[in-house]
Amino acid sequence: MNRMIIRTILREIRNNKSRFLSIFLIVFIGVGFFGGIRASGPDMQISADEYFDQKNLMDFRIVSTFGFDDNDLNGLRMLNGVKLYPSYFTDCYAQYGAENVVVRAYSLENYEEQEMNRVTLEEGRMPVNPNECIVDAGTIKYDIPLNTVITLSSGDEDTDIHDTLENTQYTVVGKFTSPLYVDATDRGKTSIGAGSVNTVIYLPQDNFISEYYSEVYLRFSSLGNLNCYSDEYQDIAESIREQISQCADNREMNRYRQLYDEASDKIERAEKRLDRKENQYKKRLKKSKDTLDASRLEIDSGKAEINEAQALLDAQMNQIGDGSYAQDGTDAITEGTDEIDRLRDRIDNSEQLYESLGGEPIGTLDDEEEVDEEYRDRDEWDADEETPDEPDEDFDIDAAGDEDESDGEDVLEETEDGSPEDGEETDGEEQEYLDFSNLDLENPTEETLDEMRSIILDARRELVSMEDKLNEAIDRMPEMDGSVEDMLAELSSQQEMIDSQRDALTILEQEYEEGLENYKKKKERVEQAIKEARRKLRRQERKLQELEEPKWYIYDREDNPGYREYHENADRINNIGKVFPVFFLLVAALVCLTCMSRMIDEERVSIGTLKAIGYSDGTILARYLIYALLATVLGAVLGLMIGFQLFPRVIIYSYSILYRIPVQVTPFHWGLAAASVLSAVVCVGLTVGYSCRSVLRGEPARLMRPKAPAAGKRVLLEKVPFIWNHMSFSRKVTARNIFRYKKRMLMTIVGIAGCTALTLTGFGLRDSIRDVVQLQYGAIWKYDAMLYLDGATGEDLSSVNESTRAYDPDGISLNAMAQSEDVRNGAYELTANLIVPEEENRLDQFVELRSRGDQNRYTLLDDGVMLTEKAAKLLHVSAGDTISIVRDDIDYELTIQGVVENYANHYIYMAPALYMKTFAQVPEYNAVFVRYGQTMNEQQENGLNAAWLQEPAVLNVSYSADLKDKFNDIMNILNVVILVLIISAGVLALVVLYNLSVINITERKREIATLKVLGFKNRETTGYIFRENLFMALIGIAFGLGAGRLLTYYVVTVAEIDIAMFGRTIYPASYGMAALITFGFFLLVTLVMSVPLRRIDMVESLKSVE
Amino acid sequence: MSFVALENVHKIYHMGEIDIHAANGISFQIEQGEFVVIVGPSGSGKTTVLNLLGGMDTCSEGRMLVDGEEISAYSTGQLMKYRRYDIGFVFQFYNLIPNLTAMENVELAAQFNKDAVPANEMLASVGLENRMDNFPAQLSGGEQQRVAIARALAKKPRLLLCDEPTGALDYDTGKKILKLLQDFCRRDQMTVILVTHNSAIAPIADRVIRLKNSMVEESWQNENPVSVESIEW
């Protein structure tokens, strides 16, 4: 290439400034838009990643059912490249003013910065005292003001917050945003309240009382440098999760073993102790029994003795009475002497027998008595024995065992104490002496001999006493005749003695009976107590068998509320980035094509001349290529520089309303830039080549001749003479011209249609989102407020409803159960709110259940549930299909009765009867829908609010109006996005139209000049040209509205977040606005272009054909 | 007083440093109904003069009077009306609107004048009664020029200006066009001004104006103008 060519190109640019500018601008916009939108998705991810890195967001969070001890932590430390951050958290209620919200309280390790999941202080300061806290600034709904004092209380009656936290009152000293919670509303699920956390607070760690950590955060060096949304991160995270879960299995088992062994040891020890004690008690009882039996015998023999004595006394009395008394005395002595002699003989015989059997010779009676005494002492009851221990129950896991052991022991002790004392020795019992009939004398054993010996001794003792008695009687004989009177006195005193003895015996008998009764009772109680203790042990054994392994729950970033959704949104932007920019590039290519082919047409003569002089095709092509590519590259580079900043920033900013990611990183994407520039260059290059092809193929001679103007052609309209004949010339020209320049027509229509479609998409998107607000809070949700209650009884509910009615007599309310549930259909899962109204036939006063398409109203039936539309779509189900609600890993199947229109969140509506049938439990009504009977001003609403919150059961109240306002805020942000769309669309339209008009005018200069010479007014000439454009613009707008409709559907579907369904209706006003704005751009261009049109010099243009 | 009078008309183009005098003090008079031929070598200022007369351009100096009106003092609006109602123009390259049929091209100009000659009559009078519905691209150069003449005449202009109407045509066709123009001039007593570089055409004119170096070299009245058939070149 020589200098000549360069100079030509530079002159070319100078001479064709507007054309150069056209190409430059269209490429600038096209590539800028393409690059900008394409970069937005990745930039969203990069920004989030940067934010998470800055804040040391955890990669994994582990929670265990038993907490974490040092062994657990050491186990985790074995993982490769891990950093641990053990910490505490608890879910509880926070009460401030009249509000009561469910909070998750995390621990703040020191008063400064945490090692992981660092919070950003948005307002106020960090806590410096243990009773200060910082609260979540991120949630839109629950905003706790600074300096508020909040009071924490536990989530259920069984647990006391004081077991978990030192302080329960905290002053709010600051507000934070946390990388754990990027979502603007969702704070995750919990087991207390209505199932979801409302807001999050951080407390100084000293407040947490627990020997175990409740959670552990982990970060891995291998993940630190990766973009957390990249596939690589996901892959590595997946393998790390495997390792963690192996570690978890290991730790779970070890921890279980440890717990199991400790507990079973304790049980075993307790068992042994119990056995020992039982034996002791049994022995003691037996002794009591023996003693009792002995007393019984004594009493019986005592009775017999008394009776005998009485009989003797009676006989003596008779003797004295009939004078036989003296005679009797001598008879008795004789009889006694005989008896003694007989007995002595028998004793001697027995002794002989005893000795013959090998027994030791029996000594004197006195020696033998001492031995006997020893025996008796040994058998004495030892009442001072120590009291038994109660079984040790320390091992008890739930520590809920009832301690009635002590009772049992009392029983035992009482039994000991209350045992009847040894009965008095009673003498004179009638015995058959020397009766060896029980003994086996054939084979005498040691025992038999002992027995014999003791029998013989007894007999000897008896003999001695008989001899004593006889001697006494002999001594008494002389006195006998002394005085009968004395005798009688003696006898009556004897009678008294017998009576008193009898009385004593009766008392003794009573005592015995009592003792026996007592013994029986005590025995029963002791047995009962032992049985109870045993049962308890069994129970604990069973419990130990049932003891489950601790379970570790491994969470990753995807489980953080909003984390995954943000990713999905970034993907959505990527999807949008695949459609819009292609469209822009297409228009850019079309513009280039028209520009370049026009330019080459205009220069055909000079091209022919150059060829004739001897320039090669390549050189000539290069001239135009360089011209076009210079414009392209300049436009592309500038477009990318601006696009890479503008679009991602606007989009990230817009999303910052929904996701709290305060970092904006918008790098220059070199790869994307290279691809964009390259595709633009290729596009334009091909365009130039295509435009040049006919010119380069032609012979120089033909090229140098003026190109014949495009031939006129009849149009279809002329076949309808009725219309055609009534058209003015200019109209006819317009009609014919429109079809004369097909390329230009196509470009105009595509350009205008694109502009209209983009604008309509902007407005349509806004309509769709406005629908969420207006339909959801107007047509679908007819209630004004919803009250959430905690542990409400029927009385609580009616009291709440009463206080509502007192304030708003015409208002209506409906009790309902509101519970967040996991819903599943095969592999599709989501979380939805289950609503069970107490009276299902009144639900329609508060919530409109209708299908979106045919507006068909539903009523809740007992055999199926209503599912909201977006949930049905995400679960891939429709009416008649089944879904299941998953509770504790159990699937409860439900048939879908109907799919109902709904825009925000997911709901399942269910009749109470079906609820009872499905879950076999009565629905627990914890919410009240309220619909005002009058329009409330702010003051009235505040009053009602105060009245509600005074009810102890009311947790919090959500007002439809508040939510509506919040949604409207989001809407306002979306207006920014719409503005960007409209501006981009407008610039596109301007460039296209301007370019077209320039071409139109230059191409038809002669024609216009001729008209001028013929005396056309300026207005007429302008009209002659722009009527065509107007017509094409109108066609373009019509096409654009159609295309915009489709584009809106597409964008709405890909841009929609899972939790919401955007509207599907584009309002007429939006069509009107889109058309009007496009038309406005058209008028602007017309106005601008009428100036050069007016300036067309007749003299100049008529001179000759170029 | 003459129908057309130019008095010391100057037209100066400023090309950067230098001024180009396309008309350098041109003066002449033309009477009503005359057939005038302006001749001169290339670059002598013929087209310039014609454009000035046609109201397509304004002169830098001097006065131009047409039928007593001083058109050199006209505003652009007045000039537009002047072109619309008083002037018929025939171009060297015909300048028909390619997207209109022959008939429509004639009507395009005729629509301005209520008592204009009907387009079909006009076309018939130029001998194109059978080609009325053809587009310019379907007509030969001569036929196109005849459509152009019909277009110029249909609105019954007071002054017909023709710039090299035979320039792009062959000898015979050129002659036919000249004949047509002469006939109309004679029949309707219309003033026709024809510009050509071909001096051979001069004998058919009532008046000949010879330009050279942007000035009138000579101007004479032809007592016996010959018919077109008798001239040759």
Ligand SMILES: Nc1ncnc2c1ncn2[C@@H]1O[C@H](COP(=O)(O)OP(=O)(O)OP(=O)(O)O)[C@@H](O)[C@H]1O
């Ligand atoms: N727009 C213009 N700018 C500068 N100079 C011009 C312009 N129009 C004409 N001229 C100059 O004025 C002079 C007269 O030009 P004009 O077109 O009247 O010549 P002409 O006699 O019609 O020539 P030809 O027979 O070749 O058509 C020429 O020297 C030309 O260079």
Ligand SMILES: [Mg+2]
């Ligand atoms: Mg000329």
